[in-house]
Amino acid sequence: MVYHGSADIERNFSESKNMLSENQSNMSVELLNGKLNVRSALKQYGNRADKIPITPELLKKANAANSAYKAYLIEQKEAEERAKKESEELKRLREEEAEQKQKIENDKKSLLALENELKSKKVRLAEKRKTYAETLSLGSKKLKRALEKKDMVAAVSAQAIIQGAENLKTEENALTEETASLDKKNSKLKDKLIKKLV
Numbered sequence: 001m002v003y004h005g006s007a008d009i010e011r012n013f014s015e016s017k018n019m020l021s022e023n024q025s026n027m028s029v030e031l032l033n034g035k036l037n038v039r040s041a042l043k044q045y046g047n048r049a050d051k052i053p054i055t056p057e058l059l060k061k062a063n064a065a066n067s068a069y070k071a072y073l074i075e076q077k078e079a080e081e082r083a084k085k086e087s088e089e090l091k092r093l094r095e096e097e098a099e100q101k102q103k104i105e106n107d108k109k110s111l112l113a114l115e116n117e118l119k120s121k122k123v124r125l126a127e128k129r130k131t132y133a134e135t136l137s138l139g140s141k142k143l144k145r146a147l148e149k150k151d152m153v154a155a156v157s158a159q160a161i162i163q164g165a166e167n168l169k170t171e172e173n174a175l176t177e178e179t180a181s182l183d184k185k186n187s188k189l190k191d192k193l194i195k196k197l198v
Contacts, residue, residue: 030072034065100196107193114186121179128172136165 045051052058139161146154 104193104196107189107196111186111189111193114182114189118179118182118186121175121182125172125175125179128168128175132165132168132172135161135168139165 041052042049139158142158142161143155146152146158
């Protein structure tokens with residue numbers, strides 16, 4: 001049983017279905033309503049556009065529809081431009097984030113290499129200090145014995161050992177400066193990395 005007034009609704013559903021073919025299934029609601037209104041208006045004139053009277057009211061409505069459509073197109077274009085800008089901004093932020101992560105990874109690698117180099121230099125520095133102390137002690141003892149015995153050959157030999165110890169001291173001083181410089185560099189890189197990670 002079809003209730004009073006429902007036949008028109010059923011007919012409209014049927015017309016909507018006929019208009020929405022497979023290749024037009026993504027048609028906007030506004031366009032579908034517009035097509036249905038045009039079809040409904042044409043029915044009043046036997047589906048003949050040439051019989052529709054061109055009145056000032058019709059022209060006013062056509063102009064209003066045209067203006068509304070132009071405003072809709074502008075709005076759509078602005079929305080697309082906004083979406084494009086947002087997408088570009090998101091892409092830029094992701095690239096910056098990836099670049100920042102890469103910099104942090106590079107800094108971590110540099111820090112590790114620097115710490116290994118610093119550790120190696122500290123070991124060499126400790127060895128140099130020990131060698132210097134032992135060489136100087138040996139030379140001083142030999143020199144003391146040589147002077148007690150008044151053995152000039154042994155004294156010259158002891159003096160050469162002491163001179164060798166002095167050369168080791170010069171190398172030790174240079175290594176101490178290098179180690180201090182590396183230590184400073186290491187601290188700066190650690191601070192830089194901590195700031196990036198916070």
